[in-house]
Every structure is written in structure tokens, then in C-alpha cells.
Amino acid sequence: MALYAAAAAVLAGVESRQGSLKGLVYASSFQNVKQLYALVCETQRYSAVLDAVITSAGLLRAEKKLRPHLAKVLVYELLLGRGFRGRGGRWKALLDRHQARLKAELARLKVHRGVSRNEDLLAVGSKPGPASQVPRFVRVNTLKTCSEDTIDYFKRQGFSYQGRASSLEDLGALKGKCFLLDSLLPELLVFPAQTDLHEHPLYQAGHLILQDKASCLPAMLLAPPPGSHVIDACAAPGNKTSHLAALLKNQGKIFAFDLDAKRLASMATLLTRAGVSCCELAEQDFLAVSPSDERYRQVQYILLDPSCSGSGMLTRQLEEPGAGAPSKERLRALAAFQQRALSHALTFPALQRLVYSTCSLCQEENEDVVLAALQQSSGAFRLAPALPSWPHRGLSTFPDAGHCLRASPETTLTGGFFIAVFERVEVPSSVPRAEAPAPDLRPSQAPKRKKRRQKAAAAPSTGPDT
Numbered sequence: 001m002a003l004y005a006a007a008a009a010v011l012a013g014v015e016s017r018q019g020s021l022k023g024l025v026y027a028s029s030f031q032n033v034k035q036l037y038a039l040v041c042e043t044q045r046y047s048a049v050l051d052a053v054i055t056s057a058g059l060l061r062a063e064k065k066l067r068p069h070l071a072k073v074l075v076y077e078l079l080l081g082r083g084f085r086g087r088g089g090r091w092k093a094l095l096d097r098h099q100a101r102l103k104a105e106l107a108r109l110k111v112h113r114g115v116s117r118n119e120d121l122l123a124v125g126s127k128p129g130p131a132s133q134v135p136r137f138v139r140v141n142t143l144k145t146c147s148e149d150t151i152d153y154f155k156r157q158g159f160s161y162q163g164r165a166s167s168l169e170d171l172g173a174l175k176g177k178c179f180l181l182d183s184l185l186p187e188l189l190v191f192p193a194q195t196d197l198h199e200h201p202l203y204q205a206g207h208l209i210l211q212d213k214a215s216c217l218p219a220m221l222l223a224p225p226p227g228s229h230v231i232d233a234c235a236a237p238g239n240k241t242s243h244l245a246a247l248l249k250n251q252g253k254i255f256a257f258d259l260d261a262k263r264l265a266s267m268a269t270l271l272t273r274a275g276v277s278c279c280e281l282a283e284q285d286f287l288a289v290s291p292s293d294e295r296y297r298q299v300q301y302i303l304l305d306p307s308c309s310g311s312g313m314l315t316r317q318l319e320e321p322g323a324g325a326p327s328k329e330r331l332r333a334l335a336a337f338q339q340r341a342l343s344h345a346l347t348f349p350a351l352q353r354l355v356y357s358t359c360s361l362c363q364e365e366n367e368d369v370v371l372a373a374l375q376q377s378s379g380a381f382r383l384a385p386a387l388p389s390w391p392h393r394g395l396s397t398f399p400d401a402g403h404c405l406r407a408s409p410e411t412t413l414t415g416g417f418f419i420a421v422f423e424r425v426e427v428p429s430s431v432p433r434a435e436a437p438a439p440d441l442r443p444s445q446a447p448k449r450k451k452r453r454q455k456a457a458a459a460p461s462t463g464p465d466t
């Protein structure tokens with residue numbers, strides 16, 4: 001299928017909510033997915049401008065066979081994109097006939113709105129939302145390298161290192177080739193929002209994991225010490241598993257489960273590239289994993305990051321700003337699974353700490369699931385205050401809900417996220433104990449970070465947690 005026809009088909013699919021932009025791009029038969037994705041994204045970004053120009057130029061009235069989505073893609077390419085550059089076939093010939101009128105209407109629109117650049121037209125009506133301002137977070141994989149060496153590498157590549165962030169404003173103000181060290185996670189680098197490191201040699205070699213800051217918090221808050229046994233209940237594609245392995249320094253064991261064979265296959269690649277050697281992967285329903293199985297006798301830590309509506313995901317917010325919430329039925333089904341998985345996880349006999357996380361903004365999948373699991377555990381577990389200085393807290397739907405944390409582009413410059421930390425109220429005396437530290441959830445008190453913090457003593461003071 002030709003590029004423009006493919007882009008028009010994807011655009012139509014996105015607008016009629018047949019799927020996400022990325023999903024529809026991959027489902028199309030067009031080979032160069034990157035090119036197709038970029039064209040549809042940009043056309044969508046300028047959608048309101050293109051509608052205004054096409055309408056006032058009377059394009060669809062004059063060309064009855066031209067479908068609206070194709071018109072939008074073609075006019076984008078003609079006026080705002082790279083031009084047809086030898087592509088376009090009969091559609092290029094058709095647009096050539098209207099070129100002068102379309103250009104005149106675009107110029108008129110700019111005069112009308114008092115702007116001189118095409119980009120400035122976006123400020124009226126379709127300005128990029130907060131999701132597009134979220135910086136590019138990059139976790140340094142400490143199984144392969146360290147922050148200091150990585151910073152040096154980027155400096156040698158012409159990037160300008162600005163030191164350790166001291167406020168959220170520092171992160172939001174990043175531009176060009178500048179980068180920072182995050183104020184909360186000493187292995188997290190922060191680059192300007194549009195930075196693409198997918199082709200970077202350090203990423204290809206598994207030294208870097210491209211992971212949003214909010215998604216780094218679950219493993220950080222679980223904080224299993226080296227040597228301990230951990231379950232990652234819904235693990236693929238494995239970003240958090242690789243983070244757990246880094247915290248364990250590859251010592252101890254991670255039992256990682258997932259139902260999806262395809263996602264597990266890419267997870268296996270990711271873990272190999274990241275140098276993870278302490279993880280056992282299993283294609284298995286976590287609900288069918290028996291807590292009384294001898295193999296899990298020493299599991300004191302569980303990470304539960306189950307399937308969710310993904311309503312907080314940045315890609316979703318970028319592709320479908322303002323998209324409606326997931327349907328009630330879907331939410332009910334997801335919440336029922338999440339609650340079952342959480343209550344099941346809390347029955348592992350040696351469990352001391354569990355982190356429950358979702359990239360959903362919906363109370364039904366977050367606070368409601370947590371409350372139901374607490375009630376079902378009959379006092380055996382309580383919520384620990386997760387990062388007390390983090391500014392965005394759980395919705396106050398029950399007394400301890402403020403112990404949970406939430407994240408969003410607007411409040412924390414991250415993707416939308418929810419985290420609850422459960423800890424056992426009483427330690428059963430028969431449980432064999434690993435060299436577990438007191439379950440203090442502040443990162444500065446985890447042993448590894450303490451060392452790093454001392455090293456970073458000359459860095460500016462951290463201020464608020466984000």
C-alpha cells in the first residue's frame with residue numbers, strides 16, 4: 001500500500017477509535033512503520049489547522065472523489081511536511097491544481113491568528129498537551145555500567161551535563177543536548193522530551209533502559225536486598241524485572257511470570273541484553289502459581305504490575321489526547337483480575353513486602369483494588385507510606401489511601417501511574433530471613449543509594465523528590 005493511502009487508513013482508524021495509533025500502524029501492511037507513524041502523528045498534530053485550511057479552500061467540494069482523511073494527509077505533506085518529493089502519483093497532480101489556493105488559505109490563517117510560523121498555529125487550539133512535555137528518562141543499567149561512566153560517554157558525544165536536578169522545573173526546562181541526573185534515582189538520566197535514543201549504541205548494548213521515571217519507582221520501592229527471592233508476577237516485557245535484577249546485583253532469584261508468549265520472547269531478549277542472570281522466566285498464569293510450592297518458600301518480595309487499562313500511558317495520551325475513559329465493563333473485568341492477583345500474591349507465606357502498580361488513572365484499578373485486598377488480608381498487611389515527599393498522592397477514598405502515590409505529566413512530569421506498597425504487619429517466626437534491611441521506603445536509606453549519595457555530596461541539594 002502507498003504511504004499516503006496507508007496514513008489515511010490509520011488516521012481514519014484512530015479517529016473512529018478502532019485502535020491506538022501505534023497498533024494500527026503495526027497492523028497496516030506498510031513496511032516503513034517509522035515513516036508511517038511520523039506522518040500520521042504530524043498530520044494529527046496539525047489536524048485542526050488542516051481542517052480549517054481544507055474547508056476554506058473548498059477542496060473536498062471541488063474534488064468529490066478525495067476522501068477527507070487522505071485529503072488531510074496530502075495537504076499536510078504539501079503545506080507543512082516535506083513536500084511530495086517524487087511521491088504522490090495522481091494525488092500530487094490533483095493537489096497541484098489547488099496548491100495556490102491552499103497556500104493562500106494557510107497564509108490567511110496565520111495573519112488571522114497573528115503568528116508567523118506554522119508551528120505557532122499549534123498554540124491556538126491544538127497546543128501540545130502536558131504529555132508531550134515529559135522528559136526522556138533513561139535508566140542506567142548498573143549490571144553493565146554506572147552513572148558516572150555513562151555521563152562521561154554522553155559528554156564525549158557533545159551532550160552538556162547540567163548536574164543533578166534540584167526541582168521539577170529543572171527537568172521541564174531541559175533543551176537541546178543538555179541532560180541531568182534525576183534528583184530521586186541516582187541511576188536515572190533525564191534528557192529533553194524529544195530525545196530519541198533507540199538507535200544509541202549504549203541502548204543497543206543494554207547499558208541503558210529507556211524507562212519512564214514513574215515506571216522505575218515500583219522496583220525502587222520494593223528494594224529487595226541482594227540475595228533475596230522475588231516474584232515478578234506479571235513481568236513482560238521486563239523493564240521492571242531488569243531493574244529488580246540490578247538492585248539484586250544479580251544475586252538471589254527472580255521468578256518472573258507472564259501469560260503472553262510473544263511478550264515473554266521479547267523479554268528474554270531484553271534480559272539477555274541487560275546482562276540479567278538471576279531470573280527464571282515462566283510462561284504461566286500467576287493465579288495458578290501455588291504459594292505453598294517449595295520453590296517460593298523464601299519469596300519475601302513481590303512486584304505486581306498487572307494488565308490495566310493503560311489510561312495513564314504517555315503514548316496513549318499523546319495519540320488520543322482527551323480520549324474517553326475505558327468502558328465500565330472493561331474496567332470491571334480488569335479490576336476483578338487485579339484484585340484476584342493482588343489477594344493471591346498476599347498469600348505467599350514468607351512475603352514481607354509487595355508493590356502493586358498500574359499505569360492507569362482509574363480509581364477502580366487503583367485505590368479500590370488496594371482497599372479490597374487490604375480488607376481481604378484481615379489485618380495481615382498494611383500500606384506503607386510510599387515516598388512521603390512525592391507530591392501526588394492516592395485519592396483519599398479510605399483513611400490510608402494517601403500512603404499510595406500517583407504520578408502524571410501535570411504533577412510529576414512523568415507518565416500517569418499508581419503505586420501502593422504493602423508490608424506485613426507481623427513477621428511469622430518460622431520464616432527464614434534473608435539479610436533484609438528494615439523496610440524503610442525512602443531510597444536514600446537503601447544501602448546502594450547511600451553510597452552513591454555520599455559520592456554525590458558535591459551535587460546541588462535535592463529539594464523535592466521529583
Ligand SMILES: C[S@@+](CC[C@H](N)C(=O)[O-])C[C@H]1O[C@@H](n2cnc3c(N)ncnc32)[C@H](O)[C@@H]1O
Pocket residue numbers: 233234235236237238239240241257258259260263284285286287305306307308
Ligand atoms: C503492565 S504489563 C507488565 C509490564 C512489566 N511489569 C514491565 O515493567 O515491563 C502486564 C503483563 O501482565 C501479563 N498478564 C496478564 N494476565 C496475567 C496472568 N494471569 N498471569 C501472568 N501474567 C499476566 C500480560 O501479558 C502483560 O505482559
